[in-house]
Amino acid sequence: MTGVLVGLLVVILIIAVIAVIAVVSIYNGLVTRRNGYKNAFAQIDVQLTRRHDLIPNLVETAKGYMKHEQGTLEAVINARNSAVSAQNSARQNPGDPNSMNELAGAENTLTQTLGRLFALTESYPDLKANQNMMQLSEELTSTENRVAFARQAYNDAVMAYNNKREVFPSNIIAGMFNFQAAALLEAEGPDTRQAPRITF
Numbered sequence: 001m002t003g004v005l006v007g008l009l010v011v012i013l014i015i016a017v018i019a020v021i022a023v024v025s026i027y028n029g030l031v032t033r034r035n036g037y038k039n040a041f042a043q044i045d046v047q048l049t050r051r052h053d054l055i056p057n058l059v060e061t062a063k064g065y066m067k068h069e070q071g072t073l074e075a076v077i078n079a080r081n082s083a084v085s086a087q088n089s090a091r092q093n094p095g096d097p098n099s100m101n102e103l104a105g106a107e108n109t110l111t112q113t114l115g116r117l118f119a120l121t122e123s124y125p126d127l128k129a130n131q132n133m134m135q136l137s138e139e140l141t142s143t144e145n146r147v148a149f150a151r152q153a154y155n156d157a158v159m160a161y162n163n164k165r166e167v168f169p170s171n172i173i174a175g176m177f178n179f180q181a182a183a184l185l186e187a188e189g190p191d192t193r194q195a196p197r198i199t200f
Helices: 002-063 070-092 097-121 125-129 131-166 170-176
Strands: none
Touching: 002 070, 002 097, 002 131, 002 170, 070 097, 097 131, 125 131, 131 170
């Protein structure tokens, strides 16, 4: 009888150890995926900062030629400032649905405003030929492409995290330890799905 009791206790202990190992493994997997999408957002953050830093120089260069387009230049700066604010908010909590929506909207507005600025430069041949403007435009286009790649990597990491968080039995552990769903950073419309074309 004692041997049966000892055997039963050993089986219960083995099951408990396996359960603890499974919980720890799932928890660590969730943390790893969460850190993965946060790191991917950090790459977006770097590229957006680069983009936002280029815009004041672009506006300063254009200002000398586009004296009658103050409204457009101010709109670009205002859109840039809103995008920087949204980026700072998203940086505090990557994956938060409200922050990601705010960032996507602000970046979409900025892209549209920049598109209007570049459309206006067509009317200013001297500005189009300006070496500084050409270089800034090229850097901006390159940065737009990097933003798009970084966004894709972030969205892939978010998808992997959300999938891990929602499948059984991970969903139980995610619920117990309050792993929240992460939001994608989506491009809002055809203009933001690809980098704006800038030609000189």
